[in-house]
Amino acid sequence: MPAQRGMRVEDEARQETPSPPPVVVVTFLAALLGGIAGAMASGVMAWIAIGAVACGGAYFASRASAPRKSMVDVARPRRLLLLLDRGGSAESKVPPEFAGDWATLYERVSRLAHDARSNAAPGSELDQFRKHADLAASLLRDGKDPLAEAPELRAGPLQSLLEGMRSSGSLPVVSRMRLGEEELIGEDGDTLPPDWPKPSGEETARPPGDINAFESGLKELIREIEALRTTLAGGPNGEGTAARDDAALRTPAQLVDAVVLTAADGIEDLAAGLMRANELASVAERVTNRATLLALNAALEATRSGSEAFAAIAEETRRLAEFAREATDTISRLSSEIEYKVGETITAIHATSEDAKTSLAELGGSAVAVPTSARSARVQVVRLLDRSRELLKCLGISTPRQPAENPPSAKDRNSTPDIVENGPPPADNATVAEGMLLIEGLKPGAHLES
Amino acid sequence: MNLGTRGALTFRLGDYSFAVRVEEAGGILDAERLAQLPGVAEPIAGVAAFRGEMVPVVDLAAYLGIEVPIGPGHRYALVLFRGMDRFAILVPEIPRLVSGRDLREAPPAPDPELGQLLESVLENDQDHFHCLNYWRIFESIIPAAGASGGSRASMDRGY
Numbered sequence: 001m002p003a004q005r006g007m008r009v010e011d012e013a014r015q016e017t018p019s020p021p022p023v024v025v026v027t028f029l030a031a032l033l034g035g036i037a038g039a040m041a042s043g044v045m046a047w048i049a050i051g052a053v054a055c056g057g058a059y060f061a062s063r064a065s066a067p068r069k070s071m072v073d074v075a076r077p078r079r080l081l082l083l084l085d086r087g088g089s090a091e092s093k094v095p096p097e098f099a100g101d102w103a104t105l106y107e108r109v110s111r112l113a114h115d116a117r118s119n120a121a122p123g124s125e126l127d128q129f130r131k132h133a134d135l136a137a138s139l140l141r142d143g144k145d146p147l148a149e150a151p152e153l154r155a156g157p158l159q160s161l162l163e164g165m166r167s168s169g170s171l172p173v174v175s176r177m178r179l180g181e182e183e184l185i186g187e188d189g190d191t192l193p194p195d196w197p198k199p200s201g202e203e204t205a206r207p208p209g210d211i212n213a214f215e216s217g218l219k220e221l222i223r224e225i226e227a228l229r230t231t232l233a234g235g236p237n238g239e240g241t242a243a244r245d246d247a248a249l250r251t252p253a254q255l256v257d258a259v260v261l262t263a264a265d266g267i268e269d270l271a272a273g274l275m276r277a278n279e280l281a282s283v284a285e286r287v288t289n290r291a292t293l294l295a296l297n298a299a300l301e302a303t304r305s306g307s308e309a310f311a312a313i314a315e316e317t318r319r320l321a322e323f324a325r326e327a328t329d330t331i332s333r334l335s336s337e338i339e340y341k342v343g344e345t346i347t348a349i350h351a352t353s354e355d356a357k358t359s360l361a362e363l364g365g366s367a368v369a370v371p372t373s374a375r376s377a378r379v380q381v382v383r384l385l386d387r388s389r390e391l392l393k394c395l396g397i398s399t400p401r402q403p404a405e406n407p408p409s410a411k412d413r414n415s416t417p418d419i420v421e422n423g424p425p426p427a428d429n430a431t432v433a434e435g436m437l438l439i440e441g442l443k444p445g446a447h448l449e450s
Numbered sequence: 451m452n453l454g455t456r457g458a459l460t461f462r463l464g465d466y467s468f469a470v471r472v473e474e475a476g477g478i479l480d481a482e483r484l485a486q487l488p489g490v491a492e493p494i495a496g497v498a499a500f501r502g503e504m505v506p507v508v509d510l511a512a513y514l515g516i517e518v519p520i521g522p523g524h525r526y527a528l529v530l531f532r533g534m535d536r537f538a539i540l541v542p543e544i545p546r547l548v549s550g551r552d553l554r555e556a557p558p559a560p561d562p563e564l565g566q567l568l569e570s571v572l573e574n575d576q577d578h579f580h581c582l583n584y585w586r587i588f589e590s591i592i593p594a595a596g597a598s599g600g601s602r603a604s605m606d607r608g609y
Contacts, residue, residue, distance in 0.1 A: 289480070289524060289544070290480070292544055293478050293479070293480065293526070293544065296478055296544065296545070296547060297477050297478055299547050300459065300472055300475055300477065300478070300547060303456045303457045303472045303547065303549070304456065304472045304473060304475075306456065
């Protein structure tokens, strides 16, 4: 681009200056004058005259081929090219050697060079925009106003953007970054660096558009908190939807069923053991019968033979068999009694479980077991409360308190301590209680309007 | 009073109490599993092994037409012997051995149900026991070789 521009300037300069006399014409005229002098004179004087005419013609030819004025035309374009390379200026002074049209050309080249250096190229424009953006970002990160700290930003392409950001109060982007850092560092805000920017009281003066934006965000946050609290409380009908979905969440009736099933399983195992004992008792009964038969046969033989000794042995055998029979009968009777009592116990357990479920149903089923897995949800509730409180501070609204004349309902009394008890240990109990009051007492419209 | 016996094995069938003198009794065995014989009359319940020999078992209740409630309990076979011959009668309970000292002869009373099968009646302080001619019953079912047992059995029962 600069070379083409320099060639055009050189052509214009060549058109402005007169062209030198052609060397061929001068040489031809010198040769013609030498021939005429040779024809008119003769001898040494004639040759001297021809030589003088030829030398004169050659001198004029050399003068015509290298005129002095062209040296001036090369210097001007060179000056112009140098101007393009170094870059021009918006208000440049025309040198004295550029006069007339050259002065006009010099001014144009100077403006072009200035424009090309300032914002003509897209790459340079992008680099400048990037520099301005980096500068603005660093100033915003330090909590400073970019328009006040960097004068070049007031004239740069980011001027309108920064002015709009300052007027709309979107500087809390620093505050949002702080919240993200807080999540990374931990729940305790005291672990933040001491020089970390804190929300100040002057943020309370916000334009109406700012308050509306925060109000909408706060309403959405409150809706989410209410939905989460409803889920933790077991739903409006007292039966938690999550309890039905999650196997870990069980209602008291389900817990009663589980206990009854466990007890019934154990008792059924006991009954199975009793059945096995009955089988063994029947085996013992058979053995006893055989012993009885043996004793009877021995007694029969003793009676038939009339032997007293044999009769005595047969009598002992009969007593032993009778004792075994009594023991077997006792075992069988006890086993039957235990089996009967086990059956009665199973029936009583089922009846008791039904009574317990009926009683729970009469109580309204408001008591929903809170499993261990719900603790994470409670932690989320506490975090959401903290964020909502920070949003309220950003809005300049004091944290709403529960009115003394409007005590919490029984459902609220049940749910609030539960969450406080099972949640993570808060840094300040008053903060958590305040957050719970925020959940229960926050009527978005009323408090935001106040 | 000499009854001519040292004792008796007593058992009940329905409303009757029966007795077998110990001099006729060879032993008692468990009749829970009897081997059934094909093509035999109803009173023959099967055969059982007694001391290495096979003895036929007669269902006395079925022969006498006495209804005995069938329970889950065991059945027993009371083996009678005469010489080298043996057979068993099926009883629903373990017979009781009653010493001869406790038994006495009861006055005979004609029983149309038992007919000529009744030999004698024994008694103690609790009950009366009918002593039957069991070998006649067995021979009426299974006649001896060369004898018309069937007609004799019918005659003995009064048919």
